[in-house]
Amino acid sequence: MNLNRLLKIFISIFYLTWLLVKNFVKKYLLGKNDNRFLILYYHSIPDNLKDNFIWQLKTLSRFGKFVDIDFKVKERMSGRYYSISFDDGFRSVLKNAIPELEKRNIPYTIFFPTSYIGKEPAWNVYGEAIQNNECVITEEEIQSLNKSLVKIGSHTVNHPKLTQIPAEKQEFELKESKKHLEKLWDSNIDFLSVPYGDYNSELIERSDAAGYKILFSTDPKYVSTNGVHYDVRGRVAVGPGNSKLEFIIKILGGYNWVSDFIELKRKLKKVSNNAPINQEEVIPANYFVKEITDKSTWHSLLKEFSDANIYQTWNFSALAQSEKKVKHYAIYDKESAVGMAQVRFKTAPIINRGIAYIFRGPVWQKKNQENNKEIFINVMKALRDELVVNKKYLLRLRPFIFTDQFSDIDFLEKVGFEKRDKFRPYHTLTLNLEQDMEEIKKGFNRKWRNCLNQSLKKDLQVKEGYDPSLFEDLLKTYNQMAQRKKFKQFVDIEKMGRMNNALDDELKLKIYIVYENKKPVASFAASSIGDTALAMFGGSTKEGLKNKSTYLIQWKAIDWFKQEGCKTYDLGGIDLKLNPNGYIFKSGITKNEVFGMGAFEACESFLSKFIVRLGEKFYKK
Numbered sequence: 001m002n003l004n005r006l007l008k009i010f011i012s013i014f015y016l017t018w019l020l021v022k023n024f025v026k027k028y029l030l031g032k033n034d035n036r037f038l039i040l041y042y043h044s045i046p047d048n049l050k051d052n053f054i055w056q057l058k059t060l061s062r063f064g065k066f067v068d069i070d071f072k073v074k075e076r077m078s079g080r081y082y083s084i085s086f087d088d089g090f091r092s093v094l095k096n097a098i099p100e101l102e103k104r105n106i107p108y109t110i111f112f113p114t115s116y117i118g119k120e121p122a123w124n125v126y127g128e129a130i131q132n133n134e135c136v137i138t139e140e141e142i143q144s145l146n147k148s149l150v151k152i153g154s155h156t157v158n159h160p161k162l163t164q165i166p167a168e169k170q171e172f173e174l175k176e177s178k179k180h181l182e183k184l185w186d187s188n189i190d191f192l193s194v195p196y197g198d199y200n201s202e203l204i205e206r207s208d209a210a211g212y213k214i215l216f217s218t219d220p221k222y223v224s225t226n227g228v229h230y231d232v233r234g235r236v237a238v239g240p241g242n243s244k245l246e247f248i249i250k251i252l253g254g255y256n257w258v259s260d261f262i263e264l265k266r267k268l269k270k271v272s273n274n275a276p277i278n279q280e281e282v283i284p285a286n287y288f289v290k291e292i293t294d295k296s297t298w299h300s301l302l303k304e305f306s307d308a309n310i311y312q313t314w315n316f317s318a319l320a321q322s323e324k325k326v327k328h329y330a331i332y333d334k335e336s337a338v339g340m341a342q343v344r345f346k347t348a349p350i351i352n353r354g355i356a357y358i359f360r361g362p363v364w365q366k367k368n369q370e371n372n373k374e375i376f377i378n379v380m381k382a383l384r385d386e387l388v389v390n391k392k393y394l395l396r397l398r399p400f401i402f403t404d405q406f407s408d409i410d411f412l413e414k415v416g417f418e419k420r421d422k423f424r425p426y427h428t429l430t431l432n433l434e435q436d437m438e439e440i441k442k443g444f445n446r447k448w449r450n451c452l453n454q455s456l457k458k459d460l461q462v463k464e465g466y467d468p469s470l471f472e473d474l475l476k477t478y479n480q481m482a483q484r485k486k487f488k489q490f491v492d493i494e495k496m497g498r499m500n501n502a503l504d505d506e507l508k509l510k511i512y513i514v515y516e517n518k519k520p521v522a523s524f525a526a527s528s529i530g531d532t533a534l535a536m537f538g539g540s541t542k543e544g545l546k547n548k549s550t551y552l553i554q555w556k557a558i559d560w561f562k563q564e565g566c567k568t569y570d571l572g573g574i575d576l577k578l579n580p581n582g583y584i585f586k587s588g589i590t591k592n593e594v595f596g597m598g599a600f601e602a603c604e605s606f607l608s609k610f611i612v613r614l615g616e617k618f619y620k621k
Helices: 003-029 047-063 091-103 139-143 167-185 201-209 244-251 257-267 295-302 316-320 373-390 410-415 437-443 446-457 468-485 493-502 542-546 549-563 580-587 606-620
Strands: 035-042 079-087 108-112 150-154 191-193 214-216 231-233 287-291 326-333 336-347 354-359 394-398 418-420 427-432 461-465 510-516 519-527 532-540 568-570 593-595 599-602
Touching: 003 244, 003 257, 035 244, 047 079, 047 091, 047 244, 079 091, 091 108, 108 191, 139 167, 150 167, 167 201, 201 214, 287 373, 295 326, 295 336, 316 336, 316 493, 326 373, 336 373, 354 606, 373 394, 373 410, 394 606, 410 418, 437 549, 446 549, 461 468, 461 549, 468 493, 468 510, 468 519, 468 532, 468 542, 493 532, 510 542, 510 549, 519 542, 519 549, 532 549, 542 549
Parallel strands: 035 079, 079 108, 108 150, 150 191, 191 214, 214 231, 354 394, 532 568
Antiparallel strands: 287 326, 326 336, 336 354, 394 599, 418 599, 427 568, 427 593, 461 510, 510 519, 519 532
16 A cells, blocks of 8 residues: 555544544534435456455444435435446456445446447546456447446546546537437436546536536535535545445545645646636547557567657666656557656655656657647647646656757647756757668768778678677676776666667667677667667777777668668767767768757646755755
């Protein structure tokens, strides 16, 4: 159980104690009726947690009575009332929950996202459901449900965050899902469960106009139905994975305090409910973000992008940079992945606020397709919505885009990102690989070309490949170079080796070693996952410098990049002040200097921004 969850339980225990005392005084000292109605909502009921769900039903029956979700509380009523609901309609609910409910004659409600009936969810699902790769049940299975016990409702068409899409798309989500379900169920559909619990006054009006009688949110609070024109009912999130203590606190009303904070956050939003939606900040309705939890799926998707790079591979941040919390998100346009980002998180304990960091990402340029800036913008919007708006992180990105691709980067500010000039943009040299090897060689400056010719005439052996033994020889040359130059090492080469060993062969760094008299004298590691080949690191001994091995190794690597179909070679960055010799060597290959776009941030949480800024100041000291 994480610290954030423990903190909620701790606060809820104090709140529940106060609530029980208040209700005791109300009922026994003031003589007022004490009626409390809670609607609970589940998502998935996995096989291994079925027994927990049965225990929860038995516990609910001891504390109160089960009623329909449209139950109306009357003033003279006393006692506790519970209604069971399920969002999404996953298959495990049909298998493990419904038989137990029907065995006990307990009424229940299921809300369906109509475009995913019979399919796997494509929105971002958390918890047990995504771990089991569950599908939503089919139309035939819905029609077979026991109508005497079940009520069904809409969970929209595509499961979007409704307040983040334009009015006409909101109306489509509300009306089309209702129409689909009424035809399927052969009955009026009066109930709407809003995805992510997200609603405002305009959405209430639109759902009323669309013909819904009750809107269900995720605000955890008692239901009051006295004198309400349009019914908005809160619900309490429960799951079979809840501990017994946590579940009991929830069903006794101990989590109702959370709804006050939700309401406060709504009031403090920068954009008032009456302001028109800024179209530049709205994600297209068919875009959604999904967390990928499987390495093979991630790498399979990554290979579809021409701007894929080793920094976005599954293992890079976790192994090469020892990040403890790394997640992988794919951005979809309907059923097609249009972007991907490996995200590193650093957060403060308990409060779960801090930074989400994307390096050399997101990737967004699909292979064999013309690059479209609008796709990049929408991918950035989707990540901002997921990580900044929903999860309250400070999001920082360093895209893998050079300034010669976009001459104007002001468009990012229009979608909520701020350029951070504090962080120096990546500065490198790039070589155009869309020319034959002779043309490339002619482009080298005279000194570089002469050194290459000298190395080609020497009796040097070059080994190349992906074998871990080659990496061991790379370490020998790199360490000798580090001792000789005494430079500050920003890369832990041994960690990079462990990361490389964990990658699929076709994604691994290719290692080049030059041997003289069977002794390694120069080394080089490079990546060619996407259209841009990347120089990663290498080293040379004094002998390697004398026999010009580094020139030979670059020539071999450039030839390989072309065979792999790369269009550009990024020589791995330049720094005239810290490494002037490196600049001289690389500028002999190409004079084309480019800069990265730099760093961009988006944040709506004062707490996250404060934690990140404070942490950066402390780190400097």
